[in-house]
Amino acid sequence: MCGNMATSSLRKSASLMLFFNRSLSRPDRTAVCLYHKKVVDHYENPRNMGSLNKNSRDVGTGLVGAPACGDVMKLQIQVDENGKIVDAKFKTFGCGSAIASSSLATEWVKGKTVDDALKIKNTDIAKELCLPPVKLHCSMLAEDAIKAALSDYRIKQQDKKEELAKARS
Amino acid sequence: MLSTGSNVSSRLLKPALWLSVRLVSERTAAASPQQELIKKRELEKDELRPLYMDFQATTPMDPRVLDAMLPYQVNYYGNPHSRTHAYGWESETAMEVARKQVADLIRADPREIIFTSGATESNNMAIKGVARFYQSKKRHVITTQTEHKCVLDSCRILESEGFQITYLPVHKSGLLDLELLEASIRPDTSVVSVMMVNNEIGVMQPVKDIGHICRSKGVFFHTDAAQAVGKIPINVSDSKIDLMSISGHKIYGPKGVGALYVRRRPRVRLEPLQNGGGQERGLRSGTVPTPLAVGIGAACSIAQKEMEYDHQRVSMLANRLVQRIMSEIPDVIMNGDPEQRYPGCVNLSFAYVEGESLLMALKDVALSSGSACTSASLEPSYVLRAIGADEDLAHSSIRFGIGRFTTEEEVDYTAEKCIHQVRRLREMSPLWEMVQEGIDLKSIKWTQH
Numbered sequence: 322m323c324g325n326m327a328t329s330s331l332r333k334s335a336s337l338m339l340f341f342n343r344s345l346s347r348p349d350r351t352a353v354c355l356y357h358k359k360v361v362d363h364y365e366n367p368r369n370m371g372s373l374n375k376n377s378r379d380v381g382t383g384l385v386g387a388p389a390c391g392d393v394m395k396l397q398i399q400v401d402e403n404g405k406i407v408d409a410k411f412k413t414f415g416c417g418s419a420i421a422s423s424s425l426a427t428e429w430v431k432g433k434t435v436d437d438a439l440k441i442k443n444t445d446i447a448k449e450l451c452l453p454p455v456k457l458h459c460s461m462l463a464e465d466a467i468k469a470a471l472s473d474y475r476i477k478q479q480d481k482k483e484e485l486a487k488a489r490s
Numbered sequence: 491m492l493s494t495g496s497n498v499s500s501r502l503l504k505p506a507l508w509l510s511v512r513l514v515s516e517r518t519a520a521a522s523p524q525q526e527l528i529k530k531r532e533l534e535k536d537e538l539r540p541l542y543m544d545f546q547a548t549t550p551m552d553p554r555v556l557d558a559m560l561p562y563q564v565n566y567y568g569n570p571h572s573r574t575h576a577y578g579w580e581s582e583t584a585m586e587v588a589r590k591q592v593a594d595l596i597r598a599d600p601r602e603i604i605f606t607s608g609a610t611e612s613n614n615m616a617i618k619g620v621a622r623f624y625q626s627k628k629r630h631v632i633t634t635q636t637e638h639k640c641v642l643d644s645c646r647i648l649e650s651e652g653f654q655i656t657y658l659p660v661h662k663s664g665l666l667d668l669e670l671l672e673a674s675i676r677p678d679t680s681v682v683s684v685m686m687v688n689n690e691i692g693v694m695q696p697v698k699d700i701g702h703i704c705r706s707k708g709v710f711f712h713t714d715a716a717q718a719v720g721k722i723p724i725n726v727s728d729s730k731i732d733l734m735s736i737s738g739h740k741i742y743g744p745k746g747v748g749a750l751y752v753r754r755r756p757r758v759r760l761e762p763l764q765n766g767g768g769q770e771r772g773l774r775s776g777t778v779p780t781p782l783a784v785g786i787g788a789a790c791s792i793a794q795k796e797m798e799y800d801h802q803r804v805s806m807l808a809n810r811l812v813q814r815i816m817s818e819i820p821d822v823i824m825n826g827d828p829e830q831r832y833p834g835c836v837n838l839s840f841a842y843v844e845g846e847s848l849l850m851a852l853k854d855v856a857l858s859s860g861s862a863c864t865s866a867s868l869e870p871s872y873v874l875r876a877i878g879a880d881e882d883l884a885h886s887s888i889r890f891g892i893g894r895f896t897t898e899e900e901v902d903y904t905a906e907k908c909i910h911q912v913r914r915l916r917e918m919s920p921l922w923e924m925v926q927e928g929i930d931l932k933s934i935k936w937t938q939h
Contacts, residue, residue, distance in 0.1 A: 357836035364850060370918055388882030388921060391844055393869065395920035412920040418845035420918065465937075 357451045363421035370429050371410045375395040378481060381474025385465045391415060392421045392459065396466035400474055404435045411466075419458040422446050422463035430467060435474065441467055524906050531854060533901070540856040541900045543894035546689045546835050546857060548719060551785070552742040552894070558788035559744065562781040570780050571769055581780045588787025592749050594736065595790040597725040598713075604750045604770045605778045605786075609716040609737035610640040611763070612750035615774065616712045616733040617644040619760030620681045621653055629681035632656045634666055635876040636686055638714055645683075662878045663827035664693035672703050680731075680767035686718035690873040690889060691826030692835025694722070701730030710758055716740050716748075720793030721801065721832060726751060733759050738782065739876040742894060743789030747862040750774075776891075800894050801833075807892050807901050808833040814860075814905035819912050823886060827880060836890040837874075842922040843915040847887055851911035855904050858889045880920075882931075 368371045372395075373380045379400050386393040390429055392415040400410040409427040413420045443460040446452075452460055496921050544549070562584060568577025570585045574905055586600070593600040606612045621631055632739060645655045656674050660666055666684060675682070682704050687694050704711035713729060718724065726734060734751040738744050752758050752773065766775025790859035793800075816822050821841040842849060845859035870884035879887070890904065916922040921931060 358658040361850065361853075364847070367918065374922065378761070384920065385937050388885070388931065391882070391885035391921055391934070395923075412918055412923060414842060414919045415844050419844075420847055469937075479700045 322325075341486075352379060354475065360417050360421040363424040365452075366419050367411075367420065367424045369410050369424065370412065371433070372412065373399055373408065373410050373455050377475055379474075381470040381472075381477065382467045383471070384474055385469050385470025386415070392419050392462055393454060394419065394462055394466040396426060396463075396470045398430060398438075398470045398474060400435060401450055406430050406435065409442060415459065415462075416456070418452055419448065419459040419462065421450050422452075422459045425449060425465055426463040435471055437465060438471055451463055493927075499894065503814075518733075522683060524902060527899075527903065540854045541904065542856050543890050543892065543896070543900070543904055544742075544856045544858050545685050545891035545896070546634040546692075546889065547891070549742045549893055550895060551739075551744060552789060552792055555785050555788045555794055556741055556866060559781045559785040562577070562784050566780070568780075569765070570778055585778055585780055585783050588783045588785075591787035592736065592924070593751075594739065595724070595794050596736075597727060598748050598751050598752060599754065601752055604752060604774050606696065606748045606750055606774055607639075607746060607930075609714065609735045609740075609747040612737075613638065613640045613712075613714055614644050615750055615760065616735060616752075617641060617681065617683055618648060619763060619773075620710055620712070620733065620758065622651075622761040623650050623759045625653070625679045626680045630654045630656070630676050630679040631681055632658060632671070632674055632709075633683045634658045634685075636660055636664065636688055636690075636873045637683065638689060638716075641656045641683055641685070641714060648872055659877055663830070664688060664691050664825075664832060664877045665827055666700070666705065667696055668696065668699055670691035671700065672707075675703070675707045675709055679707075679709045679846070681712055683712040683714070685714040685716075686714070686724075687716050687722070687832045688826070688873065689835070690871060691837045691877065692717075692760045692831045692833070692836070694829070694830045694832055695733070698729045704732075705730040711886075717792050717835070718789060718830065720797065720882050721804075723797065724755070726828070731761050733760075738786040738789065738853050741786075741789045742859060744782050744785040745777065747786045749786065785843040793918060796894070804892050804894075805833040805895075807896055807898065808890075809837055810898070811890060811892070811905050812838070813900045814902070815908055819910045823883060825874060825877060828931075834884060839879065839885060839887040840918045841883060842910055842925065843886055845886050845888055847909075848886075848911060848913055851915060852904070852907055858891070859887060900924075 328379040375382045375397065377399075381398045381400065383396045384393070394415065395412045397410045398406045401407050403432070409430050411423040411427045413423045426441065429441055441464060443457070443464040446463055447457055449459070492531060524702070535625070546932045552814050562581070566577070566580050566584065568581040569576060570577070570581035572578025572581075589600045589603050589605070592603050601647045606615065617631065629652065631640055631645060631648060631653055633655065645657075649655050658666060658670060658674060671682070682700070684695050684697070684700055686697050710732040712733035713731055714735045715724065716735055717740055719743035731751070736749040738747040752760065760773060762773045762775065764775050769775050769778060812824065815838065819840070823839045824842070825837040827838060849857055849859050863905075870881065871887070874884040924931060
């Protein structure tokens with residue numbers, strides 16, 4: 322009898338508390354979102370998403386990764402006569418971190434010279450986006466994409482020089 | 491207990507204010523089309539939690555189950571194995587009622603049901619227990635490549651103990667090849683384990699035929715029915731099932747409880763994993779958690795009553811979702827057999843779009859993906875690989891789970907959002923661009939990383 326009264330009053334007070342104090346019923350919702358704000362921002366507002374004319378002489382195209390690995394990045398740069406990158410565009414098949422890494426890469430190469438762009442390291446990209454260790458390979462792929470685009474541009478410039486030389490001779 | 495006067499009124503006011511704000515915003519967007527609904531949800535996204543569309547991962551507890559469990563948490567809290575007083579007797583009665591409820595759902599005898607801590611423990615008990623009991627004469631176990639990790643890992647442990655395991659491949663549809671199964675059974679096979687409904691692709695195996703084959707060869711048949719119990723009709727005698735694993739939290743019951751069906755005629759012997767006071771026929775010692783047992787019993791009895799209605803409703807919603815998505819966007823593949831499946835588990839691969847980026851895009855819907863990026867090991871789902879899905883499609887798969895509490899609105903919203911985001915992500919995808927230009931992706935030599 323005594324025990325019943327105690328438990329019933331306990332339950333009554335618990336339910337009253339629940340009614341008045343909404344926060345008691347809902348658990349603490351500062352749950353860690355898996356995606357960092359910056360990564361989500363790059364996805365929602367991608368910088369420089371698109372394509373440049375890949376047949377143009379002053380455009381270098383880098384295509385890295387493989388669909389079987391779940392990550393493919395295409396990065397294109399447009400370089401003016403002074404060797405400065407004036408435009409960059411990207412397209413990515415990959416997770417949120419991969420999209421953010423390539424988007425950030427295009428942001429950083431714009432305005433740099435061809436030599437300076439080579440200095441961009443994957444660790445800088447990872448630090449800027451606060452990538453967790455399991456996503457570091459996305460930043461490495463972005464660095465590879467930059468290098469591939471620059472090397473493609475170099476090859477095109479080489480071909481141009483050879484053609485000019487041949488035309489002269 | 492409670493403070494009086496102004497404190498009470500201010501505390502009363504807060505929830506009332508919150509309610510009124512909600513009502514006003516709902517009224518202003520009352521008669522608007524789907525796009526308006528999406529915009530409204532975007533604005534309120536700090537208030538609301540994502541839509542739940544992951545019913546294969548777990549299910550919310552049915553309120554009726556909670557009602558059944560609560561008295562056993564605070565009032566009737568006795569140990570069901572206490573023989574000497576009323577607290578024990580009333581708990582034991584409740585436990586036995588729950589046992590009968592679970593047994594009735596699968597057309598078994600209540601004495602054949604053992605309460606465990608979940609389907610993982612049941613699977614471990616069944617496979618390791620049976621294999622170890624008969625190990626002097628039988629050292630071979632057969633399973634499939636699409637089983638749940640707990641089954642595959644138990645088999646791996648048995649392998650390290652010297653057993654031989656055959657992992658049978660499956661067809662592209664996800665179904666098992668029955669002739670291959672029959673050919674693989676050897677005189678020294680002790681148990682065959684094939685899951686009834688796959689948790690990733692929803693494929694339903696031909697359990698009756700498999701049961702007949704196993705019975706004719708004198709081999710025990712274990713099935714992991716965690717995703718099937720309470721959703722499709724099961725009869726353990728018709729299907730000649732000897733062992734079956736049941737999970738509480740997949741059928742709107744509590745988490746932390748499950749059951750194992752162990753046939754009595756013909757008797758299945760197994761070596762217990764957990765030793766102690768000999769509870770549960772000596773097969774699983776330990777105090778049976780009465781509230782959890784009552785919960786799984788209540789969940790099973792509700793499921794039995796509502797199975798047909800739920801099945802019709804879930805089929806209707808799943809068809810609605812798939813029709814909407816597939817009619818609006820091209821290059822979407824449904825993984826798994828289209829006919830032999832449980833409709834509530836829809837696994838779609840969106841070509842040229844990566845799974846994790848789509849999950850991030852659909853951030854106000856709770857979904858799951860078979861992509862590598864979502865698993866800690868960066869490997870895509872082994873189930874998708876077993877059914878022969880192309881590697882890049884395995885990275886592009888999303889699993890939609892539909893259940894008892896899913897509404898039409900939720901399905902429509904998910905379909906709309908999915909269509910919109912897939913289009914957006916395809917715009918961002920170099921693979922889509924190449925396909926539009928007419929390039930055959932399989933002909934390209936990709937750089938290895």
